[in-house]
Amino acid sequence: MSGTDYEDLRGFIARVEELGSLRRLTGADAACEIGGITEVAAGLGECPALLFDDIKGYPRGFRVFTNATVSPQRAALALGLDPALSPIAALKAWKSLRTGLKMQPPLAVKHASFFENTRTGAEVDVGIFPSPLWHKQDGGPYIGSGSLVVMRDPDTGWINASIYRVQVHGHDRVTIQFDHPGRHGAIIARKYWEQGKPCPVAIVNGPDPSLFIAGFEYLPEGTSEYAFAGAIRGRPVEVVAGPHSGLPLPAGAEIILEGMLLPPGEITLPEGPFGEFTGYYAADKRPAPVMRVEAMHWRNDPILLGSPPMKPPRFHFGLPFRAAGIWADLEASGVTDVVGAWQHVAQLMTVIAIQQRYAGHAKRAGLIAAAQSYMGRLVVIVDADVDPSNLADVMWAITTRCEPSESVDIVRNTWSSALDPRITMEDRNRGQTANSKMIIDACMPFSWRDEFPKTSALTQDEAHSIEEKWRFALRQR
Ligand SMILES: Cc1cc2nc3c(=O)[nH]c(=O)nc-3n(C[C@H](O)[C@H](O)[C@H](O)COP(=O)(O)O)c2cc1C
Ligand SMILES: [Mn+2]
Numbered sequence: 031m032s033g034t035d036y037e038d039l040r041g042f043i044a045r046v047e048e049l050g051s052l053r054r055l056t057g058a059d060a061a062c063e064i065g066g067i068t069e070v071a072a073g074l075g076e077c078p079a080l081l082f083d084d085i086k087g088y089p090r091g092f093r094v095f096t097n098a099t100v101s102p103q104r105a106a107l108a109l110g111l112d113p114a115l116s117p118i119a120a121l122k123a124w125k126s127l128r129t130g131l132k133m134q135p136p137l138a139v140k141h142a143s144f145f146e147n148t149r150t151g152a153e154v155d156v157g158i159f160p161s162p163l164w165h166k167q168d169g170g171p172y173i174g175s176g177s178l179v180v181m182r183d184p185d186t187g188w189i190n191a192s193i194y195r196v197q198v199h200g201h202d203r204v205t206i207q208f209d210h211p212g213r214h215g216a217i218i219a220r221k222y223w224e225q226g227k228p229c230p231v232a233i234v235n236g237p238d239p240s241l242f243i244a245g246f247e248y249l250p251e252g253t254s255e256y257a258f259a260g261a262i263r264g265r266p267v268e269v270v271a272g273p274h275s276g277l278p279l280p281a282g283a284e285i286i287l288e289g290m291l292l293p294p295g296e297i298t299l300p301e302g303p304f305g306e307f308t309g310y311y312a313a314d315k316r317p318a319p320v321m322r323v324e325a326m327h328w329r330n331d332p333i334l335l336g337s338p339p340m341k342p343p344r345f346h347f348g349l350p351f352r353a354a355g356i357w358a359d360l361e362a363s364g365v366t367d368v369v370g371a372w373q374h375v376a377q378l379m380t381v382i383a384i385q386q387r388y389a390g391h392a393k394r395a396g397l398i399a400a401a402q403s404y405m406g407r408l409v410v411i412v413d414a415d416v417d418p419s420n421l422a423d424v425m426w427a428i429t430t431r432c433e434p435s436e437s438v439d440i441v442r443n444t445w446s447s448a449l450d451p452r453i454t455m456e457d458r459n460r461g462q463t464a465n466s467k468m469i470i471d472a473c474m475p476f477s478w479r480d481e482f483p484k485t486s487a488l489t490q491d492e493a494h495s496i497e498e499k500w501r502f503a504l505r506q507r
Pocket of ligand 1: 195213337
């Protein structure tokens with residue numbers, strides 16, 4: 031892997047523009063309009079990225095960039111892969127790369143463009159940035175929907191930098207929301223709070239896509255997202271020390287907030303509600319820890335990276351990164367001949383394609399994939415001739431190769447979360463956040479696969495070469 035060919039968010043936007051998928055919009059309202067336009071655009075076939083400027087009530091140049099990586103092409107570009115790869119080929123390339131990635135610790139530098147503008151103390155006003163009200167029933171505007179939250183473990187010095195949403199409550203007050211107590215940020219903050227201290231924290235708004243992807247990855251405790259982003263980039267992330275927090279901050283970032291996350295014993299604020307990636311609200315307002323913002327820094331004409339959760343199938347990433355993880359897990363568990371993996375409906379449905387080798391092969395893959403599928407209820411196993419990224423093909427396999435009375439199993443009490451809309455609020459409140467999963471074996475039955483009716487369809491390779499050869503004639507009007 032040669033790494034990425036962008037340095038910062040602006041470099042990425044320039045590459046997106048070269049691909050022809052950038053749209054510039056002026057005059058939109060941060061209250062619901064930016065969010066609405068973003069959701070509509072994400073549902074269009076070409077799925078353009080959007081750069082909003084001249085936002086109503088804000089100075090020209092204070093911009094919001096959305097749908098950065100929602101298309102498979104731009105998700106590939108963000109990883110430094112060829113955006114012309116087919117989605118399934120891009121995911122396969124990423125799966126292989128990810129297994130061999132070498133962590134690259136960040137590199138300390140002295141200069142950062144975000145020191146072009148600084149405000150501290152009583153001058154701090156987070157309200158100067160056009161934080162969108164993303165969905166109309168959200169509890170308020172969110173400056174952080176695609177922002178990194180940076181903290182240092184007080185015992186080991188490990189820097190955690192992952193994505194948690196950040197709601198604006200006042201000129202120097204924002205909240206940070208942890209989905210559950212196992213989040214690294216929650217674990218680190220608690221260590222400070224237990225000593226009766228506030229936790230130094232920085233919010234990185236407008237990170238580049240390598241940081242955005244790293245912030246979503248499940249990394250082990252002690253591993254910094256900065257090192258993983260460096261591995262994606264093929265060179266270290268450059269960081270400068272925040273003058274107020276001492277925390278390392280990506281030098282290419284657009285807008286930085288530095289401050290303290292206050293002990294919840296002292297203060298909390300009602301956070302949310304916030305539309306989730308399931309397409310629903312998961313809860314009403316809940317108390318969340320408060321960050322007192324002590325300093326803010328921003329580049330001239332700053333760009334806020336916005337990544338609101340939207341109704342599926344729209345998702346932050348146009349390549350299902352979690353499916354690459356499951357694919358690697360299957361291989362690591364000794365399941366051979368996995369030829370593809372994908373997730374549909376914003377990671378709520380997992381599909382694995384295998385070249386069947388023995389009786390029980392498909393179910394072996396299905397059980398592991400089910401165990402590793404967060405929140406989803408559907409796991410489908412298909413034969414190697416079916417493209418798992420093509421939902422129509424997957425449904426064809428289900429409707430022609432699966433006999434429900436024989437080929438479907440249900441596993442109970444499996445991994446979900448408090449965001450799951452199909453678990454009662456009463457259950458969620460008492461921590462009963464498991465669901466069940468249906469494993470659909472949509473492969474030809476192994477024992478009589480040789481007698482299974484032959485398909486009349488073109489193979490994926492045949493279809494591809496015909497499309498290459500006859501593309502011009504087929505597109506003529
Ligand atoms: C756009 C986006 C928004 C997210 N928002 C939240 C959030 O508000 N709270 C949360 O706990 N996790 C959120 N996540 C998921 C975490 O970032 C993800 O699970 C990450 O791996 C957690 O990192 P950690 O292991 O360092 O805690 C979000 C992910 C993305 C991509
Ligand atoms: Mn982490």
